[in-house]
Amino acid sequence: MSDNGASGNGSANGNGNGSGNGRSLLSLVPKADGKQSMKDFKTDQEVRWCPGCGDYAVLAAVQSFLPELGLRRENITFVSGIGCSSRFPYYMNTYGFHSIHGRAPAIATGLATSRPDLSVWVVTGDGDSLSIGGNHLIHALRRNVNLKILLFNNRIYGLTKGQYSPTSELGKITKSTPMGSLDAPFNPLSLAIGAEGTFVARTIDSDRKHLHSVLRAAAQHRGTALVEIYQNCNIFNDGAFDPLKDPAVRDDVTVRLEHGEPIVFGADRDKALRRTPSGSFEVVNIADVDPAEIAVHDTHNPDPSQAFALSRLDQPAFEHTPIGIFRDVDRPSYDELMRAQLDEAVQAQGEGDLAALLGSGDTWRID
Incomplete structure (x- = not known):
């Protein structure tokens, strides 16, 4: 671990302008002594990604967003795995841990559960988190550990030079699939919602305002927050998300999803989503339907079926792609539940003595 240098309790709002339903755990993290700026979170390290990489935009957004939280930089840490995105901790003037392939959520879990005074972030990619790291990711989500996971999704393996990834589309032609990929891709949001993730969101690297709003809500969420960030790899998968940027x-x-608002979109605001009898969503023209039929977005619904249906809307292409917060529900975090058990054990049995425990039972001394 390296040290390159170091709250808000938002209101319940699912559109990216506040926190979830429960109390924010940021209150446990020490506050900075004074006002911070983006400069405070920059290091003296040369940022080394390919020119034009979407990672630059995400890094700048995170560095400019963190001062809003007002937390001591020494109590913020970024844990990464392996991949282009995993350089992130080097460029953040906080504590950081560049860990091993796919294991960032597991390492961050140990850190978050043992140190409630830290704000712990995981930075990962679609290859890192959804291939070798898939098991660690889903268990962090289901446990609701107090982590904020930023999943950079560029639908390709960038660091290892352009092989198809777990999110690459069917038929993707790459160096490792010259005749087209045969693997059906993962949908990260569907996976997260299926794992009972309590905060699940999607944003885009080039939409700084939207990215900021989602990061703000994720930071204040109680438990695991997964933010999928569509990130352009201009070397091996350039233009993958052009329909969302053109x-x-x-x-x-x-x-664009906003909590408590009808799901309406289009350049002329003339399209909407309607729930079908089967539970899926369909796109309708507003002029052709009763306003009561238009779906209203509810991020706080404990039933994950609506959020899951929304996550499937853009399959298999980008014809209609939701962005924003899909799910933001309140559930005690794993950390809180663990600390409660520890307190109960101490009250019942006392503080305990590790040396005495290690020396108890069938032990012997060799002189």
């Missing part, structure tokens, strides 16, 4: 079409294909 001013000519983005408003017609991007569905």
